[in-house]
Amino acid sequence: MPKSKVKRRHGSMRGVIGAGFLSLALCAVQSRAQEAPGSPPADPDALEAGTLPVPPLPPGANLPAVDPVIPDSEFNAAIPPLDANDDAELDRPLESITDFERRLAADQAGVAPTEGQAAPLGDPALADGDATEEVGDAPVRDAELTAPLPSIDQFEVAPVQFAEDASDEQKDAEVAYRTQIDGLDLADKETDAGLKSQFNSLSALKSGDGKAANVAMVSARLNEDSELVRNVLASEGWFDPVVRARIDRSAVADGPPLTAVIAVTPGKRYALAGIVVQADPTDPPGLIADNLALKVGEPIVAPRIQGAEAQVALALPQNGYPFAEVGQRDILLDRDTGGGVYTLPVTVGPKARYGGFETEGNLAFDARHVAVLARFDRGELYDSREIDDLRKALVATGLFSTISVEPRRTGQPAGDGTEYVTVHVNQNAGPPRTIAGSAGYAAGQGFTLEGTWTHRNMFPPEGALIAHGIAGTQEQGAGVTFRRSNAGRRDRTFEVVAEALHSNYDAYSAYTGRLAARISRDSTPIWQKRWTYAYGVQLLGTAEKDYDFTRAARNRRTFYIGGLTGQLGYDRTDDLLDPTRGFRLTALVEPEGSLGDGFNPYVRARIDASGYYPVGDSLVLAGRVRFGTIQGASRFDIAPSRRFYSGGGGSVRGFGYQKLGPLDPNGDPIGGRSLNEAAAEVRYRFGNFGVVGFVDAGQSYAATMPRFTDLRYGVGIGGRFYTNFGPLRVDVATPIDRRPGEARFNLYVSIGQAF
Structure with missing residues (x-):
């Protein structure tokens, strides 16, 4: 770039910087005035003269000397001086559009136009001698805008051509594909077979039977199956797999033109590094631990964990704890070691013995007959299997449209740290x-x-x-x-x-x-x-x-x-x-x-x-x-x-x-x-x-x-x-x-x- 251009750009930028700096200085002064309530307002003359008092520095402040970006002399020289005539010029009202147009035309033609003279250079503002701009003032090049619309009978309307049935074309447009899964072969053949079985049963690509309406549909199925692979691997303990999907258009001999490829790198399989059960003591003491069939070191497999929790949820009510609840598990994974600490909160509740029976609803028979159907007596330790047995016996009578059996707390002590529960039966008699x-x-x-x-x-x-x-x-x-x-x-x-x-x-x-x-x-x-x-x-x-x-x-x-x-x-x-x-x-x-x-x-x-x-x-x-x-x-x-x-x-x-x-x-x-x-x-x-x-x-x-x-x-x-x-x-x-x-x-x- 020529040096002269660099200088010109620098000179013009300097003016902008100067004006901006001034504006910032004024804003800073105004903001300081606003931030100091109660201080006297700044003197306008001092502000105009640039002699605004500077606030004192805080004690101990040591500010470095800074050279100004633009010297004051150069800045003041760039600003034209204002005199009395300039003040009068600033106080004058703005000129009208007509005067402005005439002055502009005089500058361009070198001759000042007189009143009623045609507008020079085809200026639309003076074309009709009216200062008000109208559509008719547009130049000749915009004459089409003011031309009247042609009559309706001059329009040529072509009949609409309806598309023919494209079902055959759509059928021909169907694409065929095959599915290829790479990297899902594991050393554990049983686990490998289980993963593939889960994937095949839920796969969108497999359910499509190798046919799709278009490539976009194949791509959508491929994305869905990629997420499925992640979920299937996570259910077996692989929480950090790398799954890449692509559509391979290279035709295979005697095969479909597209191949939906899912490349899998399972990564590290996480194992249980610790098992923590948060629960009150039970009787017998190992009731929860003996039924939670998990061991440290085994892989974190979702079905096994869910099955172990379900066994705990069954074992507690079968051994005298009707109100036990298994909470939400928490597994803290360590990516460095590949281990996970499993935590299970369990609300045990009180240990209970059978008390009496009560029933309500649209009754087919009373609580006394309910007791005849029960295979347990008052004072025996609560067992949810006997409650299920009673429910089945009630269903077998064929007298109910709906029936429910549940324990209810009474708060009455039954000895040995247990309390009585009432067996509540809600009946809804059906057509007899x-x-x-x-x-x-x-x-x-x-x-x-x-x-x-x-x-x-x-x-x-x-x-x-x-x-x-x-x-x-x-x-x-x-x-x-x-x-x-x-x-x-x-x-x-x-x-x-x-x-x-x-x-x-x-x-x-x-x-x-x-x-x-x-x-x-x-x-x-x-x-x-x-x-x-x-x-x-x-x-x-x-x-x-x-x-x-x-x-x-x-x-x-x-x-x-x-x-x-x-x-x-x-x-x-x-x-x-x-x-x-x-x-x-x-x-x-x-x-x-x-x-x-x-x-x-x-x-x-x-x-x-x-x-x-x-x-x-x-x-x-x-x-x-x-x-x-x-x-x-x-x-x-x-x-x-x-x-x-x-x-x-x-x-x-x-x-x-x-x-x-x-x-x-x-x-x-x-x-x-x-x-x-x-x-x-x-x-x-x-x-x-x-x-x-x-x-x-x-x-x-x-x-x-x-x-x-x-x-x-x-x-x-x-x-x-x-x-x-x-x-x-x-x-x-x-x-x-x-x-x-x-x-x-x-x-x-x-x-x-x-x-």
Whole structure:
């Protein structure tokens, strides 16, 4: 740059600096005057003359000498002096725009314009001789602005062209990609597999199935998965991973044009360097530490920590601390050592024992019956598992739409540093009435329709009235049942049944009235019990047709039967309606006496056993056996409906109902005094459907003990549709070594497995 230009710039800048310095000096003086309230105002003349007094320096101040940036002489010389004429000029009003324009034109043309003269140089302010600026004063170059708008009919309007359907183009615009994860291979193969499994199950790229609408969508999924990788690694103890993501556009042979790449450097894996539990003492002392399954030195794995805390939250209420709360954990990480100090606050609360019961809400029954359902007594140590058990028992009654059970503090001491808690039950009774129905079909038995109407709490607590009816091809009837569940004791049921039936089978035809009472402990879908029992009494009056060999004809006879019944069961299966493992045993004994042609006492007995063995997740092998005997009376003295028969859907499939056993001269069954049966099934399930292959065998005999001779076999295949109330069953079977009069195929439709 030429030196002269540098100097000129320096000179002009100096003027600016000087003016700015002056302004700053004036501001500083004014601010000092404002900051010193009570001091006299500055003298204007002194201010103008530059003789403003300088405040004294503080004692001991030693300020260095500073040369002025601009000497006073040079600064004063640059400022023009002001005289009286200048003061008069400053006091004059500003000139008008017209005068200013004329003066400016005179300066440019060298001649002063006169009044009314055209504006020189096309100046718009003087074009019309008016000092006021208007649109018409614009120069010629802006004439378009003042021109009138053309009429509407002069506009040329082109029709709008609508775009054609671009669905095919968008479809063609889809991009394909593949996903590549680098650096996620760890030395620990189990952890490595777990990380990859978590990523694959949650990945946006994976869920996209290698297709996206455009590259931007691939990029968005890539960013989302990058954050997912960080979260997955953090859940396993890698808190400082380096994750880089990119889209690789280099095409792979026989592959998609894009590759979404996530490069991972896991970094250091953090481990527990210390475990601190902040809690009051417990009884026993190691209750929290023994259940907090964490060890110093193991990796900081989120699922393990959450599981350990959940175990503590369970263990404390199970051991007498109903009000214990696990607080928010804190983990202090040390990046230098790779360790983390884990701190867990726990509020233990008081140790408690059971006190009484209280209930509120829309009640189905009172607190006294709640106590019947509980498996604990007053004074026992609190255990949350028993509270859960009580809640399930309340749900199993079927009387509530909602139910809750919770402990409440009483503040009453119970000794040994404990206090009583009240078990509070909040009830909301549901609709007590239900209507249910079922239908089935079996070869030799025909169609069967059954319906029930139930009021589950007509006689509180849990006193149900049940009306039931059956309308079938070969059986019709109706009856009424009173049932009280949890009768004075948990899981005990008392019921009285009165019914009338008409049966018309090939084996017999009967009109029967029955009155029975029974006390039982049975399994339910919610409460499957290991031990079950039933005992009771029954009275029957029945008029039945039976073949009389002495008369060579069927005659109707009347029997009056009274007897006792006792049943004992043992169940080790995993499901009541659809077992897949375990076994069951059931024994039934019924001492009876028949009044027909005299009094004839006898005993009916039967034993059933079944077992289930799983082979993999979808295949189950199942088998059953049954033995029965009647001791103490001849067959003729036993009512036909009380004899043993084989054949049918619940017995030996492939044969008609009651078709196996002794026959009369007409080929109709007459029943026997013993039986034996066996069955084997292979059950394969896929989703909500299943296929079953089976072989059944059995026979009934005139003798009192089964002879295991002349066994008949049936084979078949079945289909299953699994529902939440049990499987629907359809079986088709055929007899082996079929005899004259036996059907080639037999069909059975019902609810539940065959056994």
